[in-house]
Amino acid sequence: MSGFRASDHVDWEFGTVDRRIFWEPEIYQLELERIFARTWLFVAHESQVEEVGSFVTTYMGEDSVIVARAADGAINVFLNSCPHRGNRVCFASSGQGRQFTCNYHGWAFGLDGNLKKMPKMGLYKSTPGFRMEDWGLRKARVASYKGLVFATFSEEAPSLDQWLGDFRWYLDAVLDPEDGGTEFLPGGATRSVMNCNWKFPADNFVGDIYHALWTHLGGAEPTLGRHGGVIVDNKGSYQVSVNGHGWEFNDSFYGNAATMGDRELLRYMKSRQDAITARLGKFRADMWGSVASATIFPNFSFLPGYFTFRTFQPKGPLKTEIHAWTLVPKDMPDDIKDRFRRGSMRTFSPSGILEMDDGENWEFSTQANAGFVTRNQRLCYAMAPGGELETEGLPGHVTAGQLSDANQRQFYRQWAVMMDAETWSDVPLDTPAVVQEAAE
Amino acid sequence: MSAAAQPEPGLSMEEARHAALRLMDLHGQGPEVDDLLLRRIERFCNREARLLDEERYDEWYGLLADDLFYWMPLRENRYRRDRRGDISPDNMAFFDESKADIALRLGRINSNLAWTEDPPTRHVYIVSNIEAFETAVDGEYEVHSTFIQYRNRVEHDEVTLCGRRRDILRAVDGGFQIVGRMILLPQSVLLAKNLSVFF
Known part of the structure; x- marks a missing residue:
């Protein structure tokens, strides 16, 4: 939005808010970029993904994500969208498994989001410049505070501890x-x-x-x-x-x-x-x-x-x-x-x-x-x-x-x-x- | 006058779990009731729906047995291979009520302070596909039905919910009482802002 300044829409000293921030589609799109794609967002409680292979799906902004417990005990958060043609790779709200396989062409991803295999893998192996490691599900940064798991897609975001601060x-x-x-x-x-x-x-x-x-x-x-x-x-x-x-x-x-x-x-x-x-x-x-x-x-x-x-x-x-x-x-x-x-x-x-x-x-x-x-x-x-x-x-x-x-x-x-x-x-x-x- | 005026008996956790498991187990195993009894059960269901449509909640409350268990479990999207049951009484629910809990809910409406019901919602509750079976308990019947429930408020505010009910009705003097009710909505995300309504 050209010329848009959010600070013109909020007077936080006396306390007024411009109602267009609750309505305008352009402002909403900017929120997805500057708020939701940037901050730490709550994605799960550790108790929901206690065992290796357990997962839940949720959203970060409008981005569908998977929260999964990997074999090394780490909780990983990654996009729920196959980088091949974009289809969702997991349709369950929660469950247990070893991998997420896309329904469209069968690309399969591990509990860490990495691309593991696909049908006719040889066709890709013989494709010049194609590397499996380039085509995993995009991973978010993950951090927990006392059971609550948060994630962010921003590399520049401060640590979760800094972000929560004295809260x-x-x-x-x-x-x-x-x-x-x-x-x-x-x-x-x-x-x-x-x-x-x-x-x-x-x-x-x-x-x-x-x-x-x-x-x-x-x-x-x-x-x-x-x-x-x-x-x-x-x-x-x-x-x-x-x-x-x-x-x-x-x-x-x-x-x-x-x-x-x-x-x-x-x-x-x-x-x-x-x-x-x-x-x-x-x-x-x-x-x-x-x-x-x-x-x-x-x-x-x-x-x-x-x-x-x-x-x-x-x-x-x-x-x-x-x-x-x-x-x-x-x-x-x-x-x-x-x-x-x-x-x-x-x-x-x-x-x-x-x-x-x-x-x-x-x-x-x-x-x-x-x-x-x-x-x-x-x-x-x-x-x-x-x-x-x-x-x-x-x-x-x-x-x-x-x-x-x-x-x-x-x-x-x-x-x-x-x-x-x-x-x-x-x-x-x-x-x-x-x-x-x-x-x- | 208010149904909430005197406290009604509740259910212990064990009693509620027992009632939930009983409802989960209803699949029409017993013999079908005869046509005359089926007709009386249909009439009961129709009357009940009309009482709810007309907001005659105190009369509706009178149809509930003291040992009522009234339940709308959550539905979650799970893979077919998932060994956890689709429905569990330990899970969060939309309704998980004893008669005393229903009285609390009626207390909100009867307070005349629930602004969101003023002006009132207009309801149409269609109950259909009724089947009734004998159960192991004499005088208690297993009743399956489907429903469409339409609500409209103010101008454009409307919700249509459809689903399935499994009831246990108990024959009492001159009619029936509702002992158990399981309401199954097909939605995993409730596509409505509230359930300010009874089923």
């Missing part, structure tokens, strides 16, 4: 509260589509607890009662932002979990509070299941308490596919895991009494922009109670009070910076403080 310290509240690590509950992703721009759900999770007080009144009533048992205000609550990743939270320990309406589950969580506090310290232990939501830039989000983790996969400027999983500590009793499986489904899935009311909002926030006059009026991201006081002594940019648009302004700032940046060297990263380990 790791907070992530431990959900990724490392107990010994033994975490896992995704079985059965693959719960997948559904919404006719919305991918940024609306991502910005909702990065810092919008404000909507819950109105959108979810009906969904919260059956478990919490008309005037609610969960308190949301700006006392004892925060927003933290690092490199566009954001988490809004309070100190209620299991405030989110309460809306699943399962007293046994809350009793169990309460029984773990001392041990988790001993492991993480009181501040982060109180975040474990609290009233909170988070997004890892650009499109990987989660909710403490329900422990739903999800990607908002872009499918054009006006369509998003949601892939959701539920994460639990591996050593949790089976009965409690099952309660989380059903509790997260009943609240945050396409049939969930809370999620059902979100999709409607995001679809109409997107579709309204069909109107020329409508999409030329900016949206308001200005809420900054008390001018948002920076909180000292915590890693990242922390502001007091979870009811604010602070993280959403930082999310769109990161978006604009990456969209305008020619290379990664034009993307400044927050300097991490010392990251301490979760467990002593």
Whole structure:
């Protein structure tokens, strides 16, 4: 797009966003190039590809990819498209195997993505200049943080540790509260589509607890009662932002979990509070299941308490596919895991009494922009109670009070910076403080 | 008035697993019911669909047995060679409910605070291909059916879902109650933003 400047579309100081970024096909194409082909993207939990030969397929932007555990134990991520004529080489969402064979001509690729063989191989062997090693499935860089596997197709991207930065310290509240690590509950992703721009759900999770007080009144009533048992205000609550990743939270320990309406589950969580506090310290232990939501830039989000983790996969400027999983500590009793499986489904899935009311909002926030006059009026991201006081002594940019648009302004700032940046060297990263380990 | 007012019995994990395995095992092994009984079962299914179309949820709730297991499992794309079953009660699901859970869901609708149902969705629920068989339990019948469920909201907002149901109906005074229901959608990616609906 000639003359397009993303920074002209976002005012991250006061807080306004140009609605054309949720609509224009050219802006979307630039997002695929400058955001999705560049950043680290979540692709799998290690528990999904535990054994050699196990794989899942997913998307990085609109690029279909395979995540596979190779014989050497490494997790590889590569394009799910044969370099011969371009057909997809794997059609299963998950499975187990030794190779991926293209249906079209039978080219076969190993668990590392390398081209292994094809029918009538001699025809290629006798082709001058043809080398097997030139025609593997294109590989991404892969790195993990406490069970979560990320990948990027950018050679210039900073390390995953640099990219997550101080956000790791907070992530431990959900990724490392107990010994033994975490896992995704079985059965693959719960997948559904919404006719919305991918940024609306991502910005909702990065810092919008404000909507819950109105959108979810009906969904919260059956478990919490008309005037609610969960308190949301700006006392004892925060927003933290690092490199566009954001988490809004309070100190209620299991405030989110309460809306699943399962007293046994809350009793169990309460029984773990001392041990988790001993492991993480009181501040982060109180975040474990609290009233909170988070997004890892650009499109990987989660909710403490329900422990739903999800990607908002872009499918054009006006369509998003949601892939959701539920994460639990591996050593949790089976009965409690099952309660989380059903509790997260009943609240945050396409049939969930809370999620059902979100999709409607995001679809109409997107579709309204069909109107020329409508999409030329900016949206308001200005809420900054008390001018948002920076909180000292915590890693990242922390502001007091979870009811604010602070993280959403930082999310769109990161978006604009990456969209305008020619290379990664034009993307400044927050300097991490010392990251301490979760467990002593 | 609200169905959610008093708590209903739930199912333990073991009871739910047992109910799921029972539904998974229904393939029309028993003798077919006689024509008169089939007619009564068809009438029950038609009435149930109409109650849902007309949002008469409290009446519909009255058709559910206290030991109800109501299940819509996820479908995943897997190769034929994959030894894991297509469907497992341990997997994530779209619905995995006891009667108490259904009461919670009705609580959302009955709150009159679910903005996305106001103005209301208009529904048409077509149930067809009904087959019914005797089961090992006296007075409980295995019922297979197919459905098309159409929803429309506001202006252009519409969803058509079709699929298959496997039910266990229990004969009670003057009619039937739903003891088990497995709903199989053919979609691996739900091509809809929500399931703000019952099947």
